[in-house]
Amino acid sequence: MCSTPRSCFPCRSCRVKESLSVCWSWFPVRMRMRGRSNSSDAGSGFGTNVLLDQSGRTTGQGWLGGKLRKLLKTPQAPPSVGGGGGGGGGGGGSATDGLQPLEEEKPAVVRLTFEQNLEEHHLLEADRLLIEREQRLFGEITESEGLSRHQEEVEQLAADRGVLDTLVFQTLMQSLSLGPEELNNDGRVSGLTVALRSAVEAVQLEEQQDQLWRQSQRPPPSWRPCVWRKRHDSVLRLLVEARLDNPRATPTTSTSTTPQSSLQADMQSMGRQLKEDLLVVVTVLKSCYPPHMDICNLYARMYHQSFGARLRKIADFGLDDKDCTSLLLWSNKYYPGILQKPELVNEIDAEALGKLLPDNLVEPLEEQFLSNQQSELMTYVGRVLEEEKEKWTKGEEPTREDGCYVSTVACDIILLINGMVTSAQTITGDLHKAQSITGQLKDLMQRYKAFHDSVIKQNRANSRALIKANLGCIQDFRDFLVKKSHLFPNNVRENCLSVLNDMKQSAHTYLINPVHKVLKPQYQKLGTSDWLKKNLSEKLLISIEKELLELQGSAASCQQELMGRLHQEVTEEYVRRLLRGDVKLKDREKQQKAYVTVKDDAEGLHKLFSSMGSQEVWLKEILTKIAEVLKLQDVPAIQMQIFSLGSDYPDLSEKQVSALLKLKTTLSRADRRTVKDTLVDALKEANADANTRPFFCKIIVK
Structure with a gap:
C-alpha cells in the first residue's frame, strides 16, 4: 500500500502504467523544446518512469526508435571459461560448461519524455506527464514546504502546458481536413486521425482533472480550471465559421445557360461545403470521439446555426425574384435533402435541429415568390389565348393530326400549371401554399369560355374546325382537374369543371343542331x-x-x-x-x-x-x-x-x-x-x- 499521505490525487507510484502507442510520422514539424535536466535521469535523456507496451516490446520508430534500440541494446555474454574448448570444438559441447543458459530478458520499454511525446504528437501521453508533474507539485508537496522552492518547476510546467495547449487546439482546427482517404487500405488509420483521437482524449483527461480540483480543498494552479471541453466546442465553432466563410469553390459543371447571381453562387458554395464536411464528420471524425460527446449532432447544430445565420444576412439584402427562389430552395429543399442522405440520416437528428430560417423571415419571401408565380401564370395564359384568337381572326384553321383538329392551348397551359404548382410545393414545402397560384384559374377559364362563345356566335368558316379542336382542349382540362385535383383548392377545381362542362355542352349544341335541322323532314x-x-x-x-x-x-x-x-x-x-x-x-x-x-x-x-x-x-x-x-x-x-x-x-x-x-x-x-x-x-x-x-x-x- 502506498505510504504517501492521503490527498485528492493518486500518487505516482500507484498509477497504472499504460502502453505507449506507436509513434506517428504524419506531422513534419519537430517541436523545439527547452531542455531540462533531472537528477534521476541524468545521462540517459529519458524520464525516470519506464513503461512497457501491451506486448512487452519496446516502442519507438524512426529516429527515436534508433536511439531507443542503441540505449537498450543487450550486451553480449562473456566468453565461456573451462573445459570444452573453443567455439570450434567437436561433439557439440555446451558453451556454458553444463550450466543452464540464462533466460533471455525482454527489453524494457522506456517511457518517452514530454518533449518526445510532443515531437511524435502523442498528445494524450504528453498530457499525462504534465498532470503527473502537476499532482507532484500541487498535490504531494505539503503546505509547509510551500511552492516557493519549486517556483521554477511551476513556471516550467505552465510553459509546457502552453505548448501542449497550442498543439492540441491546432490539431482540433485541422479536424475537417481529414477525409475518407485517411483510412489506409489495411484498415488502419493514418497519423493525423490518430493525433486527433489523442487530442480528444487529452481534452477529456483535462476535464477530469478540472473536476478533481473542484472537489479538492487545496488552492488550484493558476491554469485550473482549463475548461478544455468548452474551448473544444468554441474551436469547432470557429472552424465551422471559417469553412463557411471561405467555402471550397463550386465546380462549374452545370449545363444551365442561366448565369448565377453572386448570392446564388455563395449559397451553393456554402451548401456544398456543409454537405462535404458533415460527410467527413460521420465517416471519419465519429471514430475519433467517444459516443457521449455525440460529435455528429454537435457539428450538425453548429453548421445549422451558422448556415442559417448566413442565409438570414442574405435575406436582408432585399432579394430579387431569382435570389428569393434560390433562398427558399435552400431552406426548404436542398438543406433538408442533405440531412436525409443515407450516410447522415441515422447519425443526425434533423428534427431536433428545427427550421433553418424563422417563419417571420420565410413568410414574406414565400408571398413574394407565390405572387410572382401567379402573375406569371396569368400573363402566360392571357398570351396563349390571344395567340389563338389572332389565328382564328385571320381565318386560320387548327392543324390536323391523324385526321383530327388539335389545339395546343390546353397542353401549354396544363404544363405550365403543373410545373408551377409542383415547383412551388417544393420551394415552399407546403402544398396548400402552392395551390394559391391557381386561385385565379376560374377567371382564366372564363376568359377561355368567352373566346369559345365568340367563335360559336360569329360562326365563321373556320369556327367549326376550331370548336372541334376546343373539344379536345376541354377534355384535357377536365382530365387534368380530376386526376391532379391535389394541385387546386376545391372551390377552384369545382368552378373550373363547371365552366368546362358549359363549354362542352355549347360546343355539342353548335355542332349537332345543324344535323337535326337537316333531319327534320325525316323526323316529321x-x-x-x-x-x-x-x-x-x-x-x-x-x-x-x-x-x-x-x-x-x-x-x-x-x-x-x-x-x-x-x-x-x-x-x-x-x-x-x-x-x-x-x-x-x-x-x-x-x-x-x-x-x-x-x-x-x-x-x-x-x-x-x-x-x-x-x-x-x-x-x-x-x-x-x-x-x-x-x-x-x-x-x-x-x-x-x-x-x-x-x-x-x-x-x-x-x-x-x-x-x-x-x-x-x-x-x-x-x-x-x-x-x-x-x-x-x-x-x-x-x-x-x-x-x-x-x-x-x-x-x-x-
Whole structure:
C-alpha cells in the first residue's frame, strides 16, 4: 500500500502504467523544446518512469526508435571459461560448461519524455506527464514546504502546458481536413486521425482533472480550471465559421445557360461545403470521439446555426425574384435533402435541429415568390389565348393530326400549371401554399369560355374546325382537374369543371343542331301512317350517316361523346314522334308490323352510331322494350314489360305510358289504368343502382 499521505490525487507510484502507442510520422514539424535536466535521469535523456507496451516490446520508430534500440541494446555474454574448448570444438559441447543458459530478458520499454511525446504528437501521453508533474507539485508537496522552492518547476510546467495547449487546439482546427482517404487500405488509420483521437482524449483527461480540483480543498494552479471541453466546442465553432466563410469553390459543371447571381453562387458554395464536411464528420471524425460527446449532432447544430445565420444576412439584402427562389430552395429543399442522405440520416437528428430560417423571415419571401408565380401564370395564359384568337381572326384553321383538329392551348397551359404548382410545393414545402397560384384559374377559364362563345356566335368558316379542336382542349382540362385535383383548392377545381362542362355542352349544341335541322323532314314522318307503309327508316339512316361524316374531326374520346349525345337525341326524337299518337294500331297485324319496324330501327340506329364511336348501347334497349309493348296482347305481359321499363328508367311518366298504350286501340281504358298502376309500383321499387341516365324526362307529351 502506498505510504504517501492521503490527498485528492493518486500518487505516482500507484498509477497504472499504460502502453505507449506507436509513434506517428504524419506531422513534419519537430517541436523545439527547452531542455531540462533531472537528477534521476541524468545521462540517459529519458524520464525516470519506464513503461512497457501491451506486448512487452519496446516502442519507438524512426529516429527515436534508433536511439531507443542503441540505449537498450543487450550486451553480449562473456566468453565461456573451462573445459570444452573453443567455439570450434567437436561433439557439440555446451558453451556454458553444463550450466543452464540464462533466460533471455525482454527489453524494457522506456517511457518517452514530454518533449518526445510532443515531437511524435502523442498528445494524450504528453498530457499525462504534465498532470503527473502537476499532482507532484500541487498535490504531494505539503503546505509547509510551500511552492516557493519549486517556483521554477511551476513556471516550467505552465510553459509546457502552453505548448501542449497550442498543439492540441491546432490539431482540433485541422479536424475537417481529414477525409475518407485517411483510412489506409489495411484498415488502419493514418497519423493525423490518430493525433486527433489523442487530442480528444487529452481534452477529456483535462476535464477530469478540472473536476478533481473542484472537489479538492487545496488552492488550484493558476491554469485550473482549463475548461478544455468548452474551448473544444468554441474551436469547432470557429472552424465551422471559417469553412463557411471561405467555402471550397463550386465546380462549374452545370449545363444551365442561366448565369448565377453572386448570392446564388455563395449559397451553393456554402451548401456544398456543409454537405462535404458533415460527410467527413460521420465517416471519419465519429471514430475519433467517444459516443457521449455525440460529435455528429454537435457539428450538425453548429453548421445549422451558422448556415442559417448566413442565409438570414442574405435575406436582408432585399432579394430579387431569382435570389428569393434560390433562398427558399435552400431552406426548404436542398438543406433538408442533405440531412436525409443515407450516410447522415441515422447519425443526425434533423428534427431536433428545427427550421433553418424563422417563419417571420420565410413568410414574406414565400408571398413574394407565390405572387410572382401567379402573375406569371396569368400573363402566360392571357398570351396563349390571344395567340389563338389572332389565328382564328385571320381565318386560320387548327392543324390536323391523324385526321383530327388539335389545339395546343390546353397542353401549354396544363404544363405550365403543373410545373408551377409542383415547383412551388417544393420551394415552399407546403402544398396548400402552392395551390394559391391557381386561385385565379376560374377567371382564366372564363376568359377561355368567352373566346369559345365568340367563335360559336360569329360562326365563321373556320369556327367549326376550331370548336372541334376546343373539344379536345376541354377534355384535357377536365382530365387534368380530376386526376391532379391535389394541385387546386376545391372551390377552384369545382368552378373550373363547371365552366368546362358549359363549354362542352355549347360546343355539342353548335355542332349537332345543324344535323337535326337537316333531319327534320325525316323526323316529321315518324309515327305517321306513312311510317308503316313506306321504308322511311332506311332513308332516315342514310341521311344520318351523311351528317355524321360532317361531324368527324374531333379527338377520339371527344368524338365518342359527341356521337353518343347525337345518338341519344335522335332516339329521343324518334320516341317523341311515336308518342304523339298520329298512327293508330287498330289490330294485331298493325301492332306486329309496328313491333318489327321499331325493333329494326333500334338495330339500325345502334349499328350506325356504334360504327361512328357511340357507346350508348342502352338506347337500343329502350326502343326494343317499347316495341315489345306494341306487340304484346295480354295485359299481364304488358304489365311486366312496363314494370321493367319503369324500374330501369325511373323518369318514365304516366302520361308517356298512357300515350304509348293509346297507340294500341285494342286496349280498354280499364286495361290502360291497370298497366299504369303497374308503373306506380315499379317506380316505388326502382333499383337505386339501376341505370338512371335521363331519357324520358326530355320527352314532353301533351
